[in-house]
Amino acid sequence: MNASSDDRQEIAVRSALIAAGLRVLATIPPGKLTSDAVVLEAGIDSASFAHHFDSTSDLLCAALALLSDRVRDKVTRIMTNMPPGLPRLQVAVETYLEASRNNSLLRTLSLHLRSDPHYVEFLRSRVAGFSLMMELELRTLKHPFPADTARLLTAAAMEVGATETLAGQRQPALRDAWLRYCETVAQ
Amino acid sequence: MTAQKRRLLDAASRLCGSVSVHQLTVDQLCATANCSDSNFDREFGSLDSFLVELQRRFDRQIVDHVVAVTSGTGPGLLRVQLATETFLSACLDQRDLHGWLVQARHRPALQDRLRNRNRAYALIFGSEMSALGWPDPAAAARLYMAMVNEAAVVEHRAGRAQPALREALWRLLLGPIGTTSPSTATNR
Numbered sequence: 001m002n003a004s005s006d007d008r009q010e011i012a013v014r015s016a017l018i019a020a021g022l023r024v025l026a027t028i029p030p031g032k033l034t035s036d037a038v039v040l041e042a043g044i045d046s047a048s049f050a051h052h053f054d055s056t057s058d059l060l061c062a063a064l065a066l067l068s069d070r071v072r073d074k075v076t077r078i079m080t081n082m083p084p085g086l087p088r089l090q091v092a093v094e095t096y097l098e099a100s101r102n103n104s105l106l107r108t109l110s111l112h113l114r115s116d117p118h119y120v121e122f123l124r125s126r127v128a129g130f131s132l133m134m135e136l137e138l139r140t141l142k143h144p145f146p147a148d149t150a151r152l153l154t155a156a157a158m159e160v161g162a163t164e165t166l167a168g169q170r171q172p173a174l175r176d177a178w179l180r181y182c183e184t185v186a187q
Numbered sequence: 188m189t190a191q192k193r194r195l196l197d198a199a200s201r202l203c204g205s206v207s208v209h210q211l212t213v214d215q216l217c218a219t220a221n222c223s224d225s226n227f228d229r230e231f232g233s234l235d236s237f238l239v240e241l242q243r244r245f246d247r248q249i250v251d252h253v254v255a256v257t258s259g260t261g262p263g264l265l266r267v268q269l270a271t272e273t274f275l276s277a278c279l280d281q282r283d284l285h286g287w288l289v290q291a292r293h294r295p296a297l298q299d300r301l302r303n304r305n306r307a308y309a310l311i312f313g314s315e316m317s318a319l320g321w322p323d324p325a326a327a328a329r330l331y332m333a334m335v336n337e338a339a340v341v342e343h344r345a346g347r348a349q350p351a352l353r354e355a356l357w358r359l360l361l362g363p364i365g366t367t368s369p370s371t372a373t374n375r
Contacts, residue, residue, distance in 0.1 A: 120293045148355035155337035156330040163329075177326035184362040 014052045014062075016042050021063050025105055030060055030112040061118040064109040068126060071099040071106070084140040086186050090179055092133070093157050097175065101164050110165050130154050143185050156181060192230045192240075194220040199241050203283040208238075208290045235296040242288050242300050249277045262318040268357060270315075271335055275348065278339045285343055305332045321362065331360065 020042035024033060033056050035049045053059045075095045082088040100106055113119035135150035143149055160174045198219035206215060213227050213234060231237040256273045260266040278285045291297050312328035321327040338356055342349050 114298070115293050115295050117293065145351050145355040145358070148349070148352040149359065151341065151352070152334040152337055152355055152359060155333045159330055159333035171326075173323045173326035174330065177321070177323055177330050180321070180327070180362050181330060181359050184359050 010052075013044060013048050016044060017049060017052055017059065018062050018066055020044075021059050022066070022105070025060075025063065025109075030109055033060065035059075057113070057116055058118060060109060060113055061116065061122055064106070064113060064119065065122055067103060067106040067109065071096060071103070072126075072129075074099055084137060086137070086141065086182060089134060089137045090182055093178065093182075094175070096130075096157075097161055097164060097170075100161055101170060107165050107168065127154055127158060130157070138185060141186060149185055153178075153181060153185075189230065191220070191222055191226050195222060195227060195230060195237070196241055196244055199287065200281075200284055203287045208287040211287075235294055238288070238291050238294065239296050239300045241284075242291075242297060242304075245281070245284060245288060246304055249274055252277055262315050264319060264357075264360065267312065267315045267319070267331075267360060270312075271356065272353070274335065275339055275342055275353070279342055279346075279348065282343060282346065285339070289340055289343060305329065305336070308332050319360065319362075327362075334359065 017038055021033065021038045024037050024041050028037075035046065035053075035056055038056075038059065039046045039049050049059075053062070075092050078095050079088055079092050082091060100110075110119075131150045131154040134154055135146045138146035138150055156178050160171060160178050163171050163174060195216055198216050201219055202211065202215060211234065213224060216222075216237070217224055217227050227237070231240060253270045253273045257266050257269050260269060288297070292301065306329075309325060309329040309332050312331060313324040316324035316327045316331070334356060338349070338352050341352055
């Protein structure tokens with residue numbers, strides 16, 4: 001019982017630090033973020049920061065994960081209200097791309113962390129989750145190679161997302177091409 | 188290319204099977220190539236520049252091979268398949284070196300190099316996609332390149348060709364042609 005309470009306390013402190021980090025990041029670029037600024041904003045002692053994060057990069061990755069989770073949750077909510085199939089898959093990717101594009105902090109953090117090994121690992125796990133979601137949709141379509149095709153389509157979707165992140169704007173031609181690739185799976 | 192530069196790049200092929208690219212040092216390269224640190228600095232300046240040059244040479248060798256294999260084949264599905272198969276097989280043939288370059292991919296210098304490379308490949312593949320009937324061949328080619336690179340990484344991890352993955356690739360490629368079976372589709 002006590003351990004569980006301690007765990008909750010740990011999670012609350014970590015969440016408070018991430019939330020404080022996000023508030024500070026709304027005012028300064030990620031490269032200028034310091035642990036001092038975060039603990040000051042959170043009203044938590046600096047030892048707690050060191051306990052929860054190895055570095056400011058570690059906190060930035062956690063902040064990016066949180067923002068990314070919000071996008072994923074939005075996609076999931078929309079998908080829940082649609083029947084399985086190709087349109088749902090297409091809406092999911094469009095929603096993901098739009099939400100990613102419209103969140104300037106998400107974009108800034110993605111660009112800032114793109115060479116960070118923690119971020120690369122984080123991205124790999126998210127891509128795997130995305131691919132699995134796509135595979136399940138392809139299975140409902142009775143596609144002969146659901147896992148392989150999902151993997152390839154996910155790579156293509158990530159290319160669209162990465163290009164839009166770098167360009168800072170929608171890439172309609174790439175989105176259309178992705179949708180066309182998607183349509184081939186229903187043929 | 189100077190002899191020393193070639194020796195240093197060749198040293199990568201000898202080291203890649205036993206050393207992780209994350210642990211690679213200039214000293215290891217120089218010792219393997221029998222060169223001094225100052226030679227390395229003069230030829231490359233940094234490990235990042237070395238890796239970019241290594242990637243460039245790796246790409247150039249594969250492109251030469253792809254061009255040789257596909258020469259005489261008309262634009263269209265068969266040529267794209269042939270080029271893709273050749274690319275994927277070449278990556279597997281040099282699996283350790285390819286693995287190094289995949290591991291180093293998150294370095295900004297490599298990212299820039301790969302982005303430029305993929306853009307160039309997409310331009311070449313654009314004419315092929317056009318022959319296949321894709322309405323925006325450049326965009327389709329760019330995403331196709333992303334999928335081929337993903338296939339190369341999957342096959343690298345598996346250590347061998349993945350026929351189902353390649354079949355999935357052909358099916359996606361056939362988009363505008365429609366329901367034609369990939370294995371029986373004629374060269375368009």
